[in-house]
Amino acid sequence: MTRPLRTIALDLDGVFAEFNTPFVRVLRDAGASLRPWPKGHDPECWHWPQRYGATYEQEQAAWAAVAPTTFEGELFWMNLPLHRDVTSEVITALDWLATQHSLVFVTGRPSGAASATRRWIEHKLGLAHDQFEVIVTPEGRKAPILSAIGASVLVEDSLSQVRQCAIAPCRTYLVDRAYNQGECSSAIRVPSTLAALRQIEEL
Numbered sequence: 274m275t276r277p278l279r280t281i282a283l284d285l286d287g288v289f290a291e292f293n294t295p296f297v298r299v300l301r302d303a304g305a306s307l308r309p310w311p312k313g314h315d316p317e318c319w320h321w322p323q324r325y326g327a328t329y330e331q332e333q334a335a336w337a338a339v340a341p342t343t344f345e346g347e348l349f350w351m352n353l354p355l356h357r358d359v360t361s362e363v364i365t366a367l368d369w370l371a372t373q374h375s376l377v378f379v380t381g382r383p384s385g386a387a388s389a390t391r392r393w394i395e396h397k398l399g400l401a402h403d404q405f406e407v408i409v410t411p412e413g414r415k416a417p418i419l420s421a422i423g424a425s426v427l428v429e430d431s432l433s434q435v436r437q438c439a440i441a442p443c444r445t446y447l448v449d450r451a452y453n454q455g456e457c458s459s460a461i462r463v464p465s466t467l468a469a470l471r472q473i474e475e476l
């Protein structure tokens with residue numbers, strides 16, 4: 274087997290997986306009545322109490338309902354839909370990248386979500402179990418992980434994560450979303466997940 278060229282760190286939610294829509298359902302089940310955002314758009318950010326009027330108790334109840342240590346929680350993570358950006362071209366590009374590079378999905382999902390996440394990637398993104406790694410960092414501290422795994426590329430949708438990861442020696446692609454607008458000189462802003470993967474193919 275040839276040695277992988279690079280270690281590529283990939284975020285999941287907002288890049289490959291659609292987290293918001295199912296989580297909003299869970300929030301509503303917890304009694305939250307959320308202020309609306311434009312149809313067909315992502316909410317501006319995930320600060321449900323601050324921006325959208327959920328109470329902290331409702332948010333806490335929603336997170337408890339998706340705790341991956343419970344059967345229901347595991348199902349939640351395993352059944353997340355693909356992000357609307359994920360076309361068949363994305364799946365093909367990812368499959369090709371996996372033959373060239375070492376792919377590591379680094380996600381801020383709750384602790385215990387790694388196994389459901391692995392199964393989700395195999396099932397939804399079509400990667401074989403030995404084609405990728407998953408690292409769950411519930412503290413949201415990706416920068417030290419990127420350094421530890423020697424990642425030379427990061428694909429991310431969170432502006433705050435990208436800013437925190439600016440200290441890691443990574444070429445960072447920030448996938449453009451409504452909620453991540455703002456100056457970020459440490460990243461290359463790309464219009465879609467596919468555009469990020471295409472640029473990595475060219476490296």
Ligand SMILES: [Mg+2]
Pocket residue numbers: 284285286287288429430431
């Ligand atoms: Mg994300």
